[in-house]
Amino acid sequence: MTATRRDTFHVRIARHGLVFRFSRRSTVLTSVLWLCAGGVLALSLGLGEFDLRLADTLRVLGGGGTLIEYDVVVRDRLPRAVTALGVGAAFGVSGAILQRIAANPLVSPDVIGVNAGASFGALFVITVLGGAGASLVLGALAGALLTGAAIVLIALNHGLSGYRLVLVGIGIAAMLSSGTSYLLIQADYRQVLNAASWLTGSLANRGTLHVAVIAGTLAVVVPVLLVLGRHLRVLELGDDLSRALSGGTRRIRLSLITTAVVLAAMATAAAGPIGFVALVAPQITRRLLPGRPVPLGTAAATGALLVIGSDLAARLLFAPTELPVGAVTGVIGAPVLLYLLARANRIGHTG
Amino acid sequence: MNPDSTPATTLSATTLSAGTLSASATATTLSTSDLTLAYGDRHVVRDVSVAVPPGRITVIVGANGSGKSTLLRGLARLMAPRRGSVLLDGRDMARLGARTLAQRLGLLPQQPLAPDGITVSDLVGRGRHPHQRWFRQHTEADSAAIAAAMEATGITDLAERPVDELSGGQRQRAWLALALAQEPDVMLLDEPTTYLDLAHQVDLLELLTHLNATLGRTTVLVLHDLNLASRYAHHLVAVKDGRIAAEGPPADVLTPDTIESVFSLSCAVINDPLTGTPIALPRPQPR
Numbered sequence: 001m002t003a004t005r006r007d008t009f010h011v012r013i014a015r016h017g018l019v020f021r022f023s024r025r026s027t028v029l030t031s032v033l034w035l036c037a038g039g040v041l042a043l044s045l046g047l048g049e050f051d052l053r054l055a056d057t058l059r060v061l062g063g064g065g066t067l068i069e070y071d072v073v074v075r076d077r078l079p080r081a082v083t084a085l086g087v088g089a090a091f092g093v094s095g096a097i098l099q100r101i102a103a104n105p106l107v108s109p110d111v112i113g114v115n116a117g118a119s120f121g122a123l124f125v126i127t128v129l130g131g132a133g134a135s136l137v138l139g140a141l142a143g144a145l146l147t148g149a150a151i152v153l154i155a156l157n158h159g160l161s162g163y164r165l166v167l168v169g170i171g172i173a174a175m176l177s178s179g180t181s182y183l184l185i186q187a188d189y190r191q192v193l194n195a196a197s198w199l200t201g202s203l204a205n206r207g208t209l210h211v212a213v214i215a216g217t218l219a220v221v222v223p224v225l226l227v228l229g230r231h232l233r234v235l236e237l238g239d240d241l242s243r244a245l246s247g248g249t250r251r252i253r254l255s256l257i258t259t260a261v262v263l264a265a266m267a268t269a270a271a272g273p274i275g276f277v278a279l280v281a282p283q284i285t286r287r288l289l290p291g292r293p294v295p296l297g298t299a300a301a302t303g304a305l306l307v308i309g310s311d312l313a314a315r316l317l318f319a320p321t322e323l324p325v326g327a328v329t330g331v332i333g334a335p336v337l338l339y340l341l342a343r344a345n346r347i348g349h350t351g
Numbered sequence: 352m353n354p355d356s357t358p359a360t361t362l363s364a365t366t367l368s369a370g371t372l373s374a375s376a377t378a379t380t381l382s383t384s385d386l387t388l389a390y391g392d393r394h395v396v397r398d399v400s401v402a403v404p405p406g407r408i409t410v411i412v413g414a415n416g417s418g419k420s421t422l423l424r425g426l427a428r429l430m431a432p433r434r435g436s437v438l439l440d441g442r443d444m445a446r447l448g449a450r451t452l453a454q455r456l457g458l459l460p461q462q463p464l465a466p467d468g469i470t471v472s473d474l475v476g477r478g479r480h481p482h483q484r485w486f487r488q489h490t491e492a493d494s495a496a497i498a499a500a501m502e503a504t505g506i507t508d509l510a511e512r513p514v515d516e517l518s519g520g521q522r523q524r525a526w527l528a529l530a531l532a533q534e535p536d537v538m539l540l541d542e543p544t545t546y547l548d549l550a551h552q553v554d555l556l557e558l559l560t561h562l563n564a565t566l567g568r569t570t571v572l573v574l575h576d577l578n579l580a581s582r583y584a585h586h587l588v589a590v591k592d593g594r595i596a597a598e599g600p601p602a603d604v605l606t607p608d609t610i611e612s613v614f615s616l617s618c619a620v621i622n623d624p625l626t627g628t629p630i631a632l633p634r635p636q637p638r
């Protein structure tokens with residue numbers, strides 16, 4: 001049983017008449033998760049083929065250390081780890097928004113076709129245009145955004161209900177993966193290897209470009225969500241009631257869905273279609289905070305921790321061979337979710 | 352006190368508290384003029400001109416699929432009029448700002464869905480949405496309205512219970528509390544008594560009557576039970592195929608002829624010995 005009222009606290013900035021609502025449990029959990037993610041970040045910078053102790057890592061970050069140490073930690077591992085955190089947070093928030101609006105745990109950007117769009121776009125660049133690097137990012141972005149726009153437009157005609165979003169998305173995703181298969185068949189061997197790694201979602205060789213893409217996205221989206229996020233509390237009450245409580249409009253619903261699509265698109269552009277994170281991060285969060293809708297900040301922290309943790313595992317488990325991170329997120333995320341589900345059933349919460 | 356098992360006692364508790372919910376200063380008028388509503392090509396509400404009496408309880412009755420819910424959705428601006436208009440205090444609702452409308456008009460849909468596992472107080476608190484801004488997510492008025500709404504509906508003791516663990520009657524009260532916490536001038540309720548047993552139906556309608564009497568809030572309900580509608584309505588509107596078949600005080604509307612034409616049901620109408628309002632008794636059909 002939860003004590004909502006005792007759990008809620010308000011932060012007032014009296015001078016400006018500002019009041020914000022917070023929940024104690026989710027604030028604590030969010031802080032803990034971000035601290036863990038920060039811890040894994042520190043580990044990620046030090047661990048690998050070139051091992052550094054924590055103190056040495058900090059020294060290198062502070063500007064000390066040899067040229068090689070600087071290269072490994074700051075030029076190679078730092079952008080990778082920061083991209084992991086940003087991408088994880090973006091996927092987590094994107095999934096949480098969509099799942100809450102649709103009141104359906106299956107609605108996530110992967111399921112509704114955003115990732116398939118990004119994959120198709122990226123593959124088109126790799127195989128047809130022979131591009132890499134920035135053009136790959138652009139191709140993925142264009143694919144994801146176009147798909148997202150198509151899904152929203154088609155679903156919009158019919159009231160943006162949760163089921164329709166899922167069905168339309170699944171249909172579009174199926175068409176796009178046929179297209180992706182076709183491109184793969186046409187491609188030559190080297191391109192296929194290159195594409196396979198990208199298609200699983202990989203954080204290898206991330207640089208300033210990728211950090212800039214995801215950091216820039218979050219810098220724009222976070223303020224937007226600070227303003228719009230509170231509307232999720234009524235949007236998840238269903239179409240009629242939410243519109244009655246917001247004066248008959250669907251504008252905010254549309255803005256939030258667009259925000260979720262953009263987040264997933266940018267994250268996919270930066271790291272490839274890392275599977276499962278957007279689907280599972282909000283669900284893990286929900287089990288950690290039973291009795292309340294998934295807070296976006298907490299879903300972001302869960303997503304960030306999941307991705308950076310998976311990436312560290314992907315680098316270390318089969319060293320010196322590195323796995324793409326997308327091959328590990330499912331392996332780590334699914335058991336966590338299953339464990340939480342089993343525990344929830346024992347305590348008596350319905351999943 | 353367990354509000355679910357003791358419907359008869361809840362009223363005395365609410366008498367004390369309803370006064371703290373702010374009463375509408377002047378009762379709001381809601382009316383339509385030649386209103387036509389449609390889903391695609393299907394015209395479901397046709398040329399309806401109806402005036403909801405301010406400060407009173409209006410009950411809409413009609414057969415399944417006759418357009419009652421659609422009319423209610425049109426009144427709440429959830430559907431744009433195909434023709435005609437909805438007027439709030441004489442002004443075209445289409446031109447009202449979203450926030451203003453949400454503060455003045457509340458709608459409880461037929462089967463509202465609560466997010467998994469949320470508590471009663473969390474649910475009720477969401478009724479305050481139109482009064483809050485992103486930079487002002489809580490005020491004293493919010494606390495007061497939420498507390499008063501829960502007290503008026505007798506669910507204060509259930510505040511921390513998850514909504515999905517409540518009984519049907521308790522849950523319906525929680526939804527009503529959400530609508531009350533919104534403090535709208537006009538409340539539109541779509542079949543708020545569905546799935547309740549008779550005692551809880553009466554209980555809920557008594558509660559609505561009481562709130563209406565103390566707060567003077569204009570209330571529009573859709574009800575299935577003709578006899579309950581007759582007992583609790585000040586104004587009765589009978590809908591047939593998307594048109595108003597009859598409207599007025601229950602005594603004028605609930606006639607054998609109207610019932611025959613609206614529900615295709617042959618009835619005798621007698622006076623309720625307890626209240627004097629009409630009661631419809633379906634005639635046994637020869638086999």
Ligand SMILES: Nc1ncnc2c1ncn2[C@@H]1O[C@H](COP(=O)(O)OP(=O)(O)O)[C@@H](O)[C@H]1O
Pocket residue numbers: 390393395413414415416417418419420421422
């Ligand atoms: N979303 C919708 N799309 C298409 N037709 C609808 C929709 N909702 C209701 N209808 C149709 O409109 C008619 C009136 O429905 P409704 O207003 O729900 O009736 P009532 O509430 O009186 O039972 C019915 O024939 C129903 O099938």
Ligand SMILES: [Mg+2]
Pocket residue numbers: 419420421461541
């Ligand atoms: Mg109906």
